[in-house]
Amino acid sequence: MVQHMSQKRTIVTYKNGQLQEVEDEIVTEFPFTIHINGEEFATMVCTPTHLEELIIGFLASEGAILFRDDVTDLMIDESSGFAYVTLKSKIKTDQQHSKRFIGSCCGKSRQFYFQNDVRTAKTSMAKTRLKPEDCLNLMRMMQKNSLVFKNTGGVHNAALCTPSEILAGRADIGRHNAIDKLYGYSLLNKIPVRDKVIVFSGRISSEILIKAAKIGVGVVLSKSAPTDLAIQLADDLNITTVGFIRGESFNVYSHPERISDYSVAE
Structure with missing residues (x-):
């Protein structure tokens, strides 16, 4: 039996002061x-x-x-x-x-x-540079292509990108799984990753940061927040982390030198 990313199900919804049956799309676990x-x-x-x-x-x-x-x-x-x-x-x-x-x-x-993952994480040697508008555009493109999330609201999305385009996008109920799918994609297709960027929909936890380090990218972009341990690891592993990419703004938490026109306002 071929599995699908989502299934149709009849549910009861409350809207405009009324309960009614509707058909909804539910993500597959x-x-x-x-x-x-x-x-x-x-x-x-x-x-x-x-x-x-x-x-x-x-x-x-x-x-x-x-x-x-x-x-x-x-x-x-x-x-x-x-x-x-x-x-x-x-x-x-x-x-x-x-x-x-x-x-x-x-x-x-x-x-x-520290006992199992850091031994295989790579300190990034990436020379990647992004303009601020690159960060915003990549996030917009990933979200625009996230059809399963739009239909179900139940998956995380991740994309392997150059500074200007998406090479592959993957979705999964587990944010770590979405990153692993990108890792598998790069290995199966023998894609050099040092100059690539990961764009991500979820929180940048230490686990996500370490997975990015194992892949070998130097930049992680997210619409959500990083954790303090993720930022500490990003500092140590020379990875640029950018979070809260929403609308026309974002925050850079580590190694801002890869954002090309970075400067501190006087």
């Missing part, structure tokens, strides 16, 4: 379990699209692979929600990985990041 070399590795809750990209991006983000070629076989059984991956090399599928449940809320601890 899809449990998805990955097995590696015959052992369970992780279960995530996701939106069932671009699943190969999600698998490749997730495994790269977890440090299980570096390149697509590290995977010798990949089989996705969409009807049952399982994926079976064979890697060239054995990896340690210990309790920390194989029994972890990754929900759509992304709740990990600071200690987890």
Whole structure:
């Protein structure tokens, strides 16, 4: 059975002082379990699209692979929600990985990041420069293309971009999944990412910032806020974080030198 991003459902809505039945579009929530070399590795809750990209991006983000070629076989059984991956090399599928449940809320601890994620995060060497209007335009383009969000209100959106155009946009109920899909897209298509930008609809948490660092981009743009730990990590990893991109304004929280006409008002 082919899964879809959303499903139609009859609901009761209250509007203009009246209760009435209407047909609504509800985003799909899809449990998805990955097995590696015959052992369970992780279960995530996701939106069932671009699943190969999600698998490749997730495994790269977890440090299980570096390149697509590290995977010798990949089989996705969409009807049952399982994926079976064979890697060239054995990896340690210990309790920390194989029994972890990754929900759509992304709740990990600071200690987890430092022990497991930072070892694979890259300090950005990006020379990317954006004009302020580039930041605004990229956010507008991503939102304009976000049809599933417009229809359901239930997904996060992320896009891999140059300073002037969107190369790929992905949506998922989990904001971390949307980023992993972009990582998988870049690996599957062998796209150089150092000079690219990630545009994002959700909060820039430390997890999102680290995922961006693992991909290798130097700029993250969001319509929402960063956390303090995300900003600290962005400072350390040489990543420009821009938040609250709304209308004609935004805030730059780290490494503002990549915003080309940056200057502090006297």
